[in-house]
Amino acid sequence: xxxxxxxxxxxxxxxxxxxxxxxxxxxxxxxxxxxxxxxxxxxxxxxxxxxxxxxxxxxxxxxxxxxxxxxxxxxxxxxxxxxxxxxxxxxxxxxxxxxxxxxxxxxxxxxxxxxxxxxxxxxxxxxxxxxxxxxxxxxxxxxxxxxxxxxxxxxxxxxxxxxxxxxxxxxxxxxxxxxxxxxxxxxxx
Ligand SMILES: *[C@@H]1O[C@H](CO)[C@@H](O)[C@H](O)[C@H]1NC(C)=O
Ligand SMILES: *[C@@H]1O[C@H](CO)[C@@H](O)[C@H](O)[C@H]1NC(C)=O
Numbered sequence: 001x002x003x004x005x006x007x008x009x010x011x012x013x014x015x016x017x018x019x020x021x022x023x024x025x026x027x028x029x030x031x032x033x034x035x036x037x038x039x040x041x042x043x044x045x046x047x048x049x050x051x052x053x054x055x056x057x058x059x060x061x062x063x064x065x066x067x068x069x070x071x072x073x074x075x076x077x078x079x080x081x082x083x084x085x086x087x088x089x090x091x092x093x094x095x096x097x098x099x100x101x102x103x104x105x106x107x108x109x110x111x112x113x114x115x116x117x118x119x120x121x122x123x124x125x126x127x128x129x130x131x132x133x134x135x136x137x138x139x140x141x142x143x144x145x146x147x148x149x150x151x152x153x154x155x156x157x158x159x160x161x162x163x164x165x166x167x168x169x170x171x172x173x174x175x176x177x178x179x180x181x182x183x184x185x186x187x188x189x
Contacts, residue, residue: 023143025135028171030120034102036072036095038126040064043150046161047178051146056081059186062150067092074106079186086187093119117146123167128152129160131167147173154183 045060057078065073072093079086091108102121117134124130134146149164168175 023137025137025143025145026172028120028122028133028135028173030122030133031102031124033100034095034121035126039102039121039124039130040066040072041152043130043152044154044156044183045148045181046151046156046164046183047149047180049145049147049177050179058182058184060181060183061154064093070094072104074108081182117144122171122173123164128156129164131164133173147178149178154186 042061042063045062058081059077059079061077063075063077065075067073074091074093075088076091077086077088089108089110091106091111093104093106096103096105096118102124104119104121105116106119107116115136115138118136120133122131122133128151130148130150132148132150134144136144138144147168149161151160151164165175165178168178
């Protein structure tokens with residue numbers, strides 16, 4: 001019984017960390033005719049809603065490549081701010097629709113809590129920036145919301161970040177809880 005309570009407390013903490021008062025996910029429109037091939041490769045995290053497993057991390061990147069079975073291999077890398085040590089986590093993503101919409105599901109089998117998380121590409125030009133949205137209504141737990149601004153360059157221009165932020169505003173998504181990811185003094189990855 002205690003174990004169950006602890007697990008639930010942990011899950012609800014994760015689930016509510018960046019939560020807005022409403023308990024249902026907002027309507028968000030995503031990229032149409034998504035070119036998954038064009039989206040592959042390396043992305044650097046610039047901003048995100050705080051995510052409990054990454055709070056002590058910097059130099060965060062994500063690399064997407066094709067698995068032989070047609071799914072996408074996800075390799076997230078980061079540096080622990082306290083120890084300076086690198087660590088990484090691997091997962092699998094698959095397209096969640098046959099409609100050409102940029103709605104993926106990502107699973108990290110080794111994560112402390114793992115389930116298929118939505119990964120919706122709200123806007124991208126494939127070559128410089130991407131805005132990613134993830135909202136799930138988890139039974140008994142509530143809404144779990146995440147968002148990321150990713151860029152192809154580790155240290156992009158302020159204009160590019162502003163362009164990505166304007167996507168949030170256009171879709172009425174909160175920018176107030178976005179945290180900037182430290183991408184200074186990073187090892188070559
Ligand atoms: C998708 O992206 C790839 C890689 O950039 C490109 O070669 C291809 O032409 C794109 N496909 C479409 C339909 O735009
Ligand atoms: C596809 O391949 C990857 C890597 O080998 C594996 O982790 C994943 O479970 C496979 N997915 C499916 C749906 O077969």
